[in-house]
Amino acid sequence: MRDTFPLLVKTNFPAVYRARIDTLQANLGYRCNQSCTHCHVAAGPQRTEEMSWETMELLLRYLKLRQVAALDLTGGAPELNPHFRTLVTRARNQGVHVMDRCNLTILSESGQEDLAVFLAKHAVEITASLPCYLEENVDQQRGKGVFESSLAGLRQLNVQGYGQPGSGLTLNLVYNPLGPVLPPDQAGLETAYKHELLARYGIVFSRLLALANMPIQRFGSQLISKGQFAPYMDLLKSAHRDENLDAVMCRNLISVDWQGYVYDCDFNQMLKLPLGVSTPGHTHLGELLDLDLTGTRIRVADHCYGCTAGQGSSCGGALESTLTSTTAKAA
Numbered sequence: 001m002r003d004t005f006p007l008l009v010k011t012n013f014p015a016v017y018r019a020r021i022d023t024l025q026a027n028l029g030y031r032c033n034q035s036c037t038h039c040h041v042a043a044g045p046q047r048t049e050e051m052s053w054e055t056m057e058l059l060l061r062y063l064k065l066r067q068v069a070a071l072d073l074t075g076g077a078p079e080l081n082p083h084f085r086t087l088v089t090r091a092r093n094q095g096v097h098v099m100d101r102c103n104l105t106i107l108s109e110s111g112q113e114d115l116a117v118f119l120a121k122h123a124v125e126i127t128a129s130l131p132c133y134l135e136e137n138v139d140q141q142r143g144k145g146v147f148e149s150s151l152a153g154l155r156q157l158n159v160q161g162y163g164q165p166g167s168g169l170t171l172n173l174v175y176n177p178l179g180p181v182l183p184p185d186q187a188g189l190e191t192a193y194k195h196e197l198l199a200r201y202g203i204v205f206s207r208l209l210a211l212a213n214m215p216i217q218r219f220g221s222q223l224i225s226k227g228q229f230a231p232y233m234d235l236l237k238s239a240h241r242d243e244n245l246d247a248v249m250c251r252n253l254i255s256v257d258w259q260g261y262v263y264d265c266d267f268n269q270m271l272k273l274p275l276g277v278s279t280p281g282h283t284h285l286g287e288l289l290d291l292d293l294t295g296t297r298i299r300v301a302d303h304c305y306g307c308t309a310g311q312g313s314s315c316g317g318a319l320e321s322t323l324t325s326t327t328a329k330a331a
Contacts, residue, residue, distance in 0.1 A: 004220035005271050007229065008302040014245060016298040018264075023253040025072040025266060025315070026051065026059055028081040030258070033109055047076065053083045055260040058285050060087075063096050065289050072253070072315065074101040074266065079115060092122045099125045104153035105146055116153075120160035120169055127172040127209065127315075128153070133196040154203045163205040171205045172317075176213055180223060180232035182239060182310045183210035186318035209317030212236070212306045214267050233302060239309035248307050249314035250298050260285045264298045266315070267306075273299050 029050030063071060071091050078084055078100060091098050100119060107115050119126060128150075135147040154171075161167035173193065177183050190208035197203040213219050215232055223229040250265040254275070261282045263269040275283045276299035312319025 002221040002224045004216050004224065004229065004303075007224075007233075008215070008271070009273075011300060011302045011304070013300040013302065013304045014242065016245060016248060016250065016300060016304075018293050018296050018298055019251045020294050021066065021068055021252060021254055023070040023072050023249075024059060024063055024068050025074060025253055025255045026056075027074050027255070027257050027266070027269065028076065028078040028084060028087075030076045031080050032076040032103065033080070033106055049258050050076075050081050051083070051258040051260075053086070055256075055258070055285075056083055056087045058260060059256065060090055060094065062285055062289060063091065064094055068096070070097040070099060072099045072101070077103055077106045079106050079112060085118060088118075088122055088124060092124075097125065098122065099127060102126050102128045102153075104128045104130065104150040107153035107156050108149050116156040116160050116162075119157075120162065123169060125170040125172070126157065126162060127174060128157075129176070130154075130173045131176045131178070133193055133200070151201055151203065154197075154201075154205070158204060163203075170207075172207045172209055173205050174317075175208060175210045180213070180228045180235070182235065183212055183313070183318075186210040186311060207317070210311070210313070211317065212309060212313040214303055214306045216267060216303055217270055233305070236305035236309045237302075240305050241308055241310070241312070244308040244312035244319045247312065247314070247319040248304075249316065253315070254288075254293065256285055262288060267303055268299060268301075271301065271303070273301060275299065 030047035031045065031050060032047065033045060059071065062068065073084070073087070075081070079102065081087075088098050088100075102119075106112055130150055157169075157171055158164065160169065162169040163171035175183060175189060175193070183189070186208060189210055193208050194205070197205070215223055215229060215236075220229065223232055250268075253265065255263045255266045255269045257263065257269050262275045262285050263273065264276055272282075274281060276297045277283060277293065307313050307319070
């Protein structure tokens with residue numbers, strides 16, 4: 001796999017400073033039951049890295065001490081970590097809102113037959129990848145048979161109440177483009193998704209999140225191999241919008257890797273870019289228990305243009321809708 005880091009580190013991306021942290025994002029490991037072409041983590045069935053329970057206890061301690069409201073669990077397939085359910089249960093008992101970045105097919109894996117019931121019991125918010133409502137497109141990006149398995153997972157979640165009006169159980173779907181293009185308008189795409197999934201398969205969900213592909217890891221390597229890296233970066237930079245800077249996810253989030261080291265975001269974690277604080281080298285979560293990161297500078301590189309191009313892109317979907325909502329509240 002070809003490394004894009006040397007092509008990204010020299011940057012003129014604007015300075016970004018952190019606001020109050022409201023989300024702790026934790027990568028529980030790189031093992032996954034899939035190997036998607038767009039995966040910026042390069043996860044797969046052969047990966048063995050996974051977070052220990054000792055590090056998870058540190059997560060719980062940080063959440064309590066710093067009064068962080070949300071725990072965002074990612075991977076790989078976070079559910080494959082043997083301590084996943086214990087962590088979720090303990091976090092919910094602390095009153096923390098838990099989000100699970102689920103690939104849907106994990107719900108059909110052996111040993112996970114009761115996963116949907118568990119997630120619903122603890123009111124875990126689910127954000128699930130489904131790059132299209134058409135079988136051919138999904139299987140092209142994620143592997144043959146993934147679409148049918150994803151539908152089976154969505155049906156399990158719907159049965160538990162996920163995505164159903166008034167249930168209080170949030171089911172978000174995530175769209176990624178197939179290639180080096182920006183995602184289409186999130187609101188219009190959500191309307192199409194909801195219509196097609198309901199009409200074709202009887203499936204409902206809460207929100208659609210449209211994310212741009214990051215020029216790192218597998219996707220970045222493919223761009224280099226196909227001679228598309230420079231044109232894609234030109235596209236991201238030409239579509240940059242300064243107004244998206246106020247809503248980028250890194251301003252209210254820190255990302256913790258499977259060993260407990262902290263980064264400004266999940267993408268920086270994959271590039272091994274240390275947290276943008278004054279301490280040299282990589283920072284462990286244990287060093288931050290008594291430290292307020294508000295106002296600290298966030299480390300940036302050229303891949304950050306993937307978050308500010310066009311309508312914007314973050315763990316919560318398009319930034320444009322976030323800014324519109326914030327403006328409306330202020331008015």
